[in-house]
Every structure is written in C-alpha cells, then in structure tokens.
Amino acid sequence: MSACALRVLLQRAAVMRKAAHQTFSQTRAFPQCVTGSYTYSRGINTLTNSLRAEEKVTVHFLNRDGKRISVKALTGESLLDIVVNHDLDIDGFGACEGTLACSTCHLIFEEAVYKKLGPISDEEMDMLDLAYGLTDTSRLGCQVCLRKDLDGMILRVPDVISDARVDSEKESSTAPPKV
Amino acid sequence: MKMMTMINLVRGSVMKIHGLSRASRCLAAEGGVRGLSSSSGPRVCIVGGGPAGFYTAQQLLKARHDTAVDVYERLPVPFGLVRFGVAPDHPEVKNVINSFTQTAQHERCSFHGNVNVGKDVTIDELRQAYHAVVLSYGAEGNRSMGIPGEDLPGVFSAKDFVGWYNGLPCNKELHPDLSCETAVILGQGNVALDVARILLAPVEMLKETDISQNSLEALANSKVRRVLIVGRRGPLQIACTIKELREMVNLPKVRADMLPADFKGIAEVLKDLPRPRKRLTELMMKAVKEGGDDKAEKCWGLRFFRSPVEVLAGADGKRATGIRLALNKLEGSGESARAEVTGQTEDVDCGLIISSIGYKSIPIDPAVPFDPRRAIVPNEMGRVQDTAGLYCSGWVKRGPTGVIATTMNDSFDTARVLIQDMEDGKLDLSVNKPGAKAITALLQTRGVRTVLFSQWEKINAEEEKRGRSLGKPREKLLDVDEMLKIAWS
Numbered sequence: 061m062s063a064c065a066l067r068v069l070l071q072r073a074a075v076m077r078k079a080a081h082q083t084f085s086q087t088r089a090f091p092q093c094v095t096g097s098y099t100y101s102r103g104i105n106t107l108t109n110s111l112r113a114e115e116k117v118t119v120h121f122l123n124r125d126g127k128r129i130s131v132k133a134l135t136g137e138s139l140l141d142i143v144v145n146h147d148l149d150i151d152g153f154g155a156c157e158g159t160l161a162c163s164t165c166h167l168i169f170e171e172a173v174y175k176k177l178g179p180i181s182d183e184e185m186d187m188l189d190l191a192y193g194l195t196d197t198s199r200l201g202c203q204v205c206l207r208k209d210l211d212g213m214i215l216r217v218p219d220v221i222s223d224a225r226v227d228s229e230k231e232s233s234t235a236p237p238k239v
Numbered sequence: 240m241k242m243m244t245m246i247n248l249v250r251g252s253v254m255k256i257h258g259l260s261r262a263s264r265c266l267a268a269e270g271g272v273r274g275l276s277s278s279s280g281p282r283v284c285i286v287g288g289g290p291a292g293f294y295t296a297q298q299l300l301k302a303r304h305d306t307a308v309d310v311y312e313r314l315p316v317p318f319g320l321v322r323f324g325v326a327p328d329h330p331e332v333k334n335v336i337n338s339f340t341q342t343a344q345h346e347r348c349s350f351h352g353n354v355n356v357g358k359d360v361t362i363d364e365l366r367q368a369y370h371a372v373v374l375s376y377g378a379e380g381n382r383s384m385g386i387p388g389e390d391l392p393g394v395f396s397a398k399d400f401v402g403w404y405n406g407l408p409c410n411k412e413l414h415p416d417l418s419c420e421t422a423v424i425l426g427q428g429n430v431a432l433d434v435a436r437i438l439l440a441p442v443e444m445l446k447e448t449d450i451s452q453n454s455l456e457a458l459a460n461s462k463v464r465r466v467l468i469v470g471r472r473g474p475l476q477i478a479c480t481i482k483e484l485r486e487m488v489n490l491p492k493v494r495a496d497m498l499p500a501d502f503k504g505i506a507e508v509l510k511d512l513p514r515p516r517k518r519l520t521e522l523m524m525k526a527v528k529e530g531g532d533d534k535a536e537k538c539w540g541l542r543f544f545r546s547p548v549e550v551l552a553g554a555d556g557k558r559a560t561g562i563r564l565a566l567n568k569l570e571g572s573g574e575s576a577r578a579e580v581t582g583q584t585e586d587v588d589c590g591l592i593i594s595s596i597g598y599k600s601i602p603i604d605p606a607v608p609f610d611p612r613r614a615i616v617p618n619e620m621g622r623v624q625d626t627a628g629l630y631c632s633g634w635v636k637r638g639p640t641g642v643i644a645t646t647m648n649d650s651f652d653t654a655r656v657l658i659q660d661m662e663d664g665k666l667d668l669s670v671n672k673p674g675a676k677a678i679t680a681l682l683q684t685r686g687v688r689t690v691l692f693s694q695w696e697k698i699n700a701e702e703e704k705r706g707r708s709l710g711k712p713r714e715k716l717l718d719v720d721e722m723l724k725i726a727w728s
Binding site for chain 2: 151152155156157159160161162163164182183185186187189190192194220
C-alpha cells in the first residue's frame with residue numbers, strides 16, 4: 061500500500077473516531093493529522109511512526125509583513141505543529157490550539173497544492189467561513205498535515221483587517237418595533 | 240470526550256514550551272539584567288482581565304522588551320468572558336486560557352485581581368502611576384427590550400442566564416423557574432443559541448462540563464421541552480454563526496420545529512449569496528426540511544419576522560406567562576434589510592423569556608469620555624478621544640460583537656498603536672512611573688487587597704479539585720468571599 065493511500069486510510073479512521081465522539085452538540089475536533097504528539101491509540105501511532113520514516117520537507121510561509129519564513133519539517137506534522145514547534149512569529153496563530161474552535165490558523169494555498177489536499181470536513185468549512193480574507197484555496201493549518209508531495213509549497217498567511225467583518229456575527233438585534 | 244481533554248493537555252504543554260522559548264529569547268535580547276522594580280521602561284496598565292486585556296498585554300510584551308504591563312481585574316479570578324461567557328460545552332474555545340496564563344506569568348507582567356477600577360481606584364490615579372492606560376473592561380451591561388412587562392419574574396437577560404450556568408458570582412441566586420414547557424429567546428445570535436442548547440441538551444452531556452453544579456441540578460429537573468428563538472428579520476439576516484447552528488441541528492433527542500413559510504423565496508436567492516451566508520442558510524433549510532427525530536419530545540425552532548412588544552402576565556399579574564410578538568415584513572434586502580411592523584401580532588404562551596439582544600458597555604469613571612448612543616468609549620484606532628495616554632481594546636472599543644479571534648486582532652491593533660505612540664514620542668516616557676507599587680499602596684490605604692496570579696492559581700487548584708470529585712473538569716467557586724479566603728490562605 062502506498063504511503064499516501066495509507067495516510068488517507070488513517071485520516072478516515074480519525075474522522076470515524078471523530079464521528080463516534082460526536083455524541084453531543086459540539087464539534088469534537090480531532091485534528092486529522094496523526095503525529096507523535098497525539099495519543100489517539102497505540103495502533104495508529106505505530107502505523108504513523110513507520111509511515112513518517114523521518115522524512116523532512118520544506119515549507120515556505122509568506123508572513124503578513126511580506127517576509128518569507130522557510131522551515132524544514134517532518135511529514136505527518138500538521139501546519140499548526142510546524143508553526144508551534146519552529147516558534148514561527150505569526151501573531152495569534154492557533155488560538156484554540158488545533159481544536160477547530162477558531163480560524164486563527166487560516167492559511168492560503170497555491171491552487172495546484174490546494175487541489176492535492178483532499179476533502180474538507182463540514183466543521184473545518186464552518187470555521188473557515190469566519191476567517192478573515194477567506195479565499196477559494198483557504199484551509200485551516202491545524203487540519204492539514206505535511207506530506208512528501210507537498211515539499212516546497214508556499215503558504216500565505218492572510219492579512220488581518222479588523223474592520224473586515226460586519227457587526228452581524230455575535231448578536232442579532234430584536235429591538236422592539238418602532239411605534 | 241476524555242480523549243479530547245487529553246489531546247488538549249498535550250497541546251497545552253506544546254504551546255507552553257513554545258511560549259517559554261519565546262520568553263527566554265526576549266530575555267536574551269535584554270541581556271537578562273533588568274529586574275522589574277528597577278525598570279525605567281514604559282509601564283502600561285490594563286483595565287480588565289478578559290480576552291481583550293490579555294491579548295493587548297501579550298502584544299505589548301512581545302513588541303517592546305522594556306515594557307512592563309499590569310492587568311487589573313474586578314473579580315479575584317481572571318479571563319472574563321472566557322470563564323463566564325463561553326458555553327460550558329465549548330471547552331476547546333477555553334484553550335485560549337493557556338496563552339493568557341503564559342502572559343500573566345511573563346516576568347514583565349503582573350495580574351491584580353479584586354480591584355474595582357472606577358471605585359477602588361480612579362482612572363486619573365492610574366494615569367498618574369502609568370505611562371499609558373488601556374481600557375479593556377468589556378461590556379457588562381445588557382441592552383433592554385424596552386417593552387412593558389420585561390421586569391416580570393420569568394424574564395431574564397441572556398447575560399444573567401449565561402452568568403448563572405457559568406458560575407458568575409453575581410448571578411448565583413438567579414433561580415430561574417424551569418417548570419414551564421416553552422421558553423422563548425429573543426435574539427438569534429450565538430449567545431441565544433448557546434442558551435437554547437444548554438436548555439435542551441441531555442443532562443448526561445452537561446454534567447461532564449464545568450457548568451456550575453447548582454444550575455446543572457436545576458436543568459436536570461427542567462420541564463422545558465420547546466425553545467423558540469425569535470428574530471425580527473429573516474433567515475438571510477440571522478446573526479448566529481454556522482458552528483452554533485450545526486450544534487442545534489445535531490442535538491441528540493431534539494428535533495427542529497421551523498415554519499416553512501419563513502423561508503419563502505429563500506431557495507431562489509441562495510446561489511448568489513457569499514459562501515458563509517450561503518452555507519448557513521443551506522443548513523437552516525436542511526433543518527426545515529428534515530426536522531430531525533420525529534419521536535423526540537424536545538424541540539427547538541427559529542422564528543423569523545417577529546419583534547417583542549409586550550410580556551404577558553398571568554391572571555395574578557405576578558409573572559410572565561407569554562409574550563406578544565409583532566409580525567414584521569422586510570424593507571430592502573441583504574444585510575441592511577430593515578424590519579417594519581405589519582400591524583399584526585401573535586401571542587406565544589411561555590413561562591421563561593430570555594432576552595439576548597446584545598451586551599452593552601457601561602462607563603466606569605466620569606473622567607473617561609463615553610458615547611452613550613453607541614455604548615463604547617469613543618476612540619480612533621484604540622486611542623481614546625481627547626485623552627492622551629488613554630487607550631481601549633475589545634468590546635469597549637468597538638461594541639459587543641465578534642468571536643474571540645475578533646477581539647484578539649482588535650487588541651493586537653490597539654497594542655501596536657500604543658507602541659507606535661511610544662516610538663513617535665507621543666507618549667512621554669522620560670519620567671519614571673511607579674506602576675503597581677504605587678497603586679497597591681494606594682489600594683491598601685483604602686482597605687483593598689489584591690489577588691495576584693499566583694493566588695488565583697490556588698483558587699484554580701481548588702476548583703479543579705472540586706471538579707474531580709464530581710467528574711467535571713472544574714467546579715467554579717460561586718462566592719467571592721470564598722475565593723478571597725482561598726487566594727489569601
């Protein structure tokens with residue numbers, strides 16, 4: 061079985077586990093990447109470790125200030141892991157720590173790379189819908205994990221414009237009618 | 240659920256290491272020699288220990304390595320609405336507490352709880368002790384409906400109701416009567432959906448959260464079976480976000496009870512909507528169509544084009560038994576559409592009415608400009624109007640809207656503006672300021688003792704301990720005196 065197919069299988073297992081845990085109203089956000097940091101189950105970890113095989117690939121981040129940050133990271137790590145583990149200076153990145161409860165790890169992909177990433181869960185889409193500067197090739201960094209075929213990809217950190225959102229998201233107004 | 244907690248723990252520690260390494264790098268940049276007391280660097284005071292305060296502090300500490308930041312908080316406990324606003328079944332949102340804790344433990348930051356700014360100490364006194372003061376005290380008031388009967392027993396503001404189930408000390412005696420069958424929530428924002436979800440969620444799910452035990456017991460005996468969530472405009476103007484709506488749709492043993500007539504003409508315009516609005520609307524229409532488990536005895540429903548006109552009292556006139564709604568029609572379209580009354584009304588029987596039409600900032604000190612119409616501190620990019628050295632961030636700056644990420648970005652912006660003013664010489668840094676030393680001494684003469692972050696950690700440990708014995712992540716202390724006793728023990 062190719063590494064890629066195995067990866068997809070693993071992801072599916074993670075999604076299934078996620079579904080199994082969705083007994084309650086909330087979205088239980090299991091990151092789809094299965095790296096050593098997460099303890100899903102021993103079986104999965106063992107599989108992942110053998111899959112990972114210490115492969116390193118290069119990722120380039122285009123930060124908000126226009127500067128490019130390039131890092132070498134292990135396959136299997138999520139993009140949020142990379143930002144955290146390499147202590148990359150991106151303000152406010154990953155506020156909810158990879159639990160699909162915010163959109164602060166929003167990244168913009170090149171179109172060709174985006175197409176390779178595979179399907180997006182409804183829950184990730186829900187959070188992306190709240191992201192600043194949403195594009196057609198946006199994903200959440202906590203939900204995308206590094207693979208060998210993504211070597212050399214360029215990720216853009218979206219600009220943050222505080223006034224981009226209208227005042228409609230937290231409270232509706234049910235003010236009494238004008239009489 | 241347990242596994243989730245574990246992953247969060249792992250995440251938390253990863254983040255912590257991340258933060259520490261950054262802090263140590265900062266130290267190196269300073270040569271690691273300056274101690275706090277001998278600092279001649281800028282001293283900034285932040286009023287309010289919620290997300291706005293901590294995110295502002297975080298950015299200030301990061302951007303200038305000579306700046307000391309003191310955070311003042313009215314309660315003995317930090318984190319504001321992350322503790323008292325975020326729903327108990329959203330533990331993942333509360334992960335931001337990990338980074339707030341790092342900020343509070345930063346060597347150039349200190350937390351001073353139990354200080355009521357405006358009463359215990361004035362803004363002018365703070366301005367004398369600091370180079371800059373940032374107001375980040377949020378929005379503790381709520382907008383009132385302004386209709387007859389809204390003060391009747393059985394009517395609550397969402398702010399108080401949320402405070403009750405989240406263990407806010409001032410709401411512990413709320414005692415909402417949950418013996419009625421139908422509850423009506425006015426407003427369709429995320430707070431409204433949080434309240435609806437808590438009212439309808441199976442208790443076995445809630446009992447694993449940090450919901451306060453007194454409200455958990457009340458909810459376990461609740462007779463509420465039907466929750467209607469009322470908005471004055473239509474489905475295309477609904478204010479909630481899709482995550483919260485999806486949670487309603489996925490609530491186990493609860494069905495959706497919607498009015499298909501409210502969705503007339505919506506299908507035709509769907510394709511032209513921007514993606515977020517389109518997906519939100521599609522999910523609502525799915526709920527209309529499928530409804531969910533027909534056998535479920537509990538239900539929720541959105542009611543559109545309706546505004547409250549009067550709370551109806553029972554025969555004795557002593558408590559709410561229903562609400563009169565005006566039926567509206569929309570003028571215009573899209574986000575800016577306005578609701579206009581048609582003259583028709585509709586009465587709904589209900590014993591519990593929760594008004595969730597928005598929070599509201601209130602002035603805390605007459606020395607600070609305040610815009611009563613917009614209920615914010617008037618400011619330009621966080622610089623308070625006509626008051627050099629005074630800044631604001633979060634809800635008091637822009638109004639009570641948005642998710643935590645909105646407040647984060649907004650607070651970062653205020654911090655950047657403040658730093659810019661330091662660099663441009665708009666803030667006079669030539670004079671040394673005493674900071675917390677002077678303020679703590681002043682508070683002492685007034686009989687006010689502060690709660691430091693290390694003292695909060697004692698409260699935290701006690702709450703976690705009490706939670707463990709109940710199978711919950713935390714059992715919050717509801718009594719301020721008890722908090723203080725533990726903090727100073």
